[in-house]
Amino acid sequence: MKCEEAVEILRATEHAGVLPLQAARAHLEGCADCAAALRAVSALRTEHLGPAPKTPAQGFARALEHATHAPRVETRRARGFWLGTGVGGAIAAGIAIAIAALWPQPTTAPIGNPEVQLAVNEVRAVSMSLDSPEALEGAEIHIVLTGGVGLQGFAGQRELRWMTDLDRGVNQLTLPLVGLDASGGQVTVEVYHGTKQRTFVIDVQPTGRPSARAGETV
Amino acid sequence: MVVRSLRDREASSTIAASAPQRFAVLVEPHYDTMYRVAYRLTRSAPDAEDLAQEVCVRAYAHLAEIEVLEQPRGWLLRVLYRLFVDSVRRYERKHVGSIDDVDEDVLAYEGPSPVEEAERALERRRLDRAWRHLDNDQRALLALHDVEGYSLAELMQLTGLKEGTLKSRLHRARVRLGRLLQRDTPPAPGARS
Numbered sequence: 319m320k321c322e323e324a325v326e327i328l329r330a331t332e333h334a335g336v337l338p339l340q341a342a343r344a345h346l347e348g349c350a351d352c353a354a355a356l357r358a359v360s361a362l363r364t365e366h367l368g369p370a371p372k373t374p375a376q377g378f379a380r381a382l383e384h385a386t387h388a389p390r391v392e393t394r395r396a397r398g399f400w401l402g403t404g405v406g407g408a409i410a411a412g413i414a415i416a417i418a419a420l421w422p423q424p425t426t427a428p429i430g431n432p433e434v435q436l437a438v439n440e441v442r443a444v445s446m447s448l449d450s451p452e453a454l455e456g457a458e459i460h461i462v463l464t465g466g467v468g469l470q471g472f473a474g475q476r477e478l479r480w481m482t483d484l485d486r487g488v489n490q491l492t493l494p495l496v497g498l499d500a501s502g503g504q505v506t507v508e509v510y511h512g513t514k515q516r517t518f519v520i521d522v523q524p525t526g527r528p529s530a531r532a533g534e535t536v
Numbered sequence: 537m538v539v540r541s542l543r544d545r546e547a548s549s550t551i552a553a554s555a556p557q558r559f560a561v562l563v564e565p566h567y568d569t570m571y572r573v574a575y576r577l578t579r580s581a582p583d584a585e586d587l588a589q590e591v592c593v594r595a596y597a598h599l600a601e602i603e604v605l606e607q608p609r610g611w612l613l614r615v616l617y618r619l620f621v622d623s624v625r626r627y628e629r630k631h632v633g634s635i636d637d638v639d640e641d642v643l644a645y646e647g648p649s650p651v652e653e654a655e656r657a658l659e660r661r662r663l664d665r666a667w668r669h670l671d672n673d674q675r676a677l678l679a680l681h682d683v684e685g686y687s688l689a690e691l692m693q694l695t696g697l698k699e700g701t702l703k704s705r706l707h708r709a710r711v712r713l714g715r716l717l718q719r720d721t722p723p724a725p726g727a728r729s
Contacts, residue, residue: 359714
């Protein structure tokens with residue numbers, strides 16, 4: 319008799335026939351795995367028969383409120399922003415921002431935000447290196463765009479949020495920024511993991527020259 | 537004809553429900569189930585609410601897809617399962633370390649005797665400790681099958697796993713939990729080590 323079968327028979331003895339029950343008991347006597355499995359079944363049965371968790375009052379109302387105000391998740395495309403780990407990857411026609419440590423939080427305030435020059439309609443790959451002291455499973459990335467800057471391929475979207483795994487070490491986040499108008503703007507990148515959170519801001523400054531890619535639409 | 541068609545349009549716009557209303561009609565009846573399953577998986581009331589809420593966020597973004605389903609419960613539970621399995625670390629930050637951490641109001645209690653209550657508290661504490669050493673997949677299978685009573689057929693739909701795979705994973709999870717519980721159980725009085 320297989321272990322799985324023996325445990326199932328002993329788990330529901332009221333439905334088992336006499337012979338299968340005898341065979342399962344005989345199997346149990348010589349099988350430490352099945353004895354352990356039955357111990358777990360018994361503990362979980364107590365849990366099953368015990369008090370049920372009570373749904374919090376207003377739980378669904380809060381969930382609805384959260385759902386209707388959450389920005390759209392663009393998982394598939396947003397994941398495409400990642401180039402992967404390591405600092406060696408070349409970014410064609412792009413610029414790289416210095417490595418930003420995720421945590422611990424730096425004890426000194428940053429001198430200023432990194433700056434990117436962008437002409438109207440110019441598309442520029444901006445790479446940001448995030449240094450993580452450990453692998454982070456299920457980190458949440460939140461991008462907020464303000465002013466005259468957008469993301470190529472995400473016309474009209476001012477916020478993006480998605481979940482990803484970060485490797486230990488340097489992770490490159492590359493954003494194809496596009497100048498929407500001559501007002502300049504900011505890109506805020508927030509990284510959440512568990513109770514930890516870090517925010518990085520990139521200032522986008524307009525340049526006077528018109529873009530060579532003026533015909534490109536976002 | 538024109539008048540009638542205008543009236544029809546007015547009538548339909550009056551009765552047409554907004555997206556949040558349609559969402560509530562579809563999902564609210566399943567919120568209790570979602571919360572209960574989330575609680576069994578996370579063993580923490582705040583984390584269970586976070587997880588159920590996250591399912592609602594995903595579901596709202598896929599409202600059109602859910603509306604054509606005959607029964608959205610399976611869809612919701614599949615998303616819940618995947619969110620938990622894929623992002624387990626996010627939902628374990630406030631794992632219940634002991635019975636003292638459980639908000640009394642969370643459990644609909646049936647008033648056992650003080651001795652029974654103390655024994656249950658001890659069992660629960662042992663189970664909580666052992667639970668933390670299980671893999672995310674193991675927690676999900678045990679919570680859904682052995683605590684919530686989902687059948688193997690239902691689990692096959694939820695997890696996308698084949699029956700044989702499910703059976704062997706479930707067995708391995710039980711064995712591991714049983715061994716962890718045994719390690720954490722004090723020897724009976726008079727027992728020789």
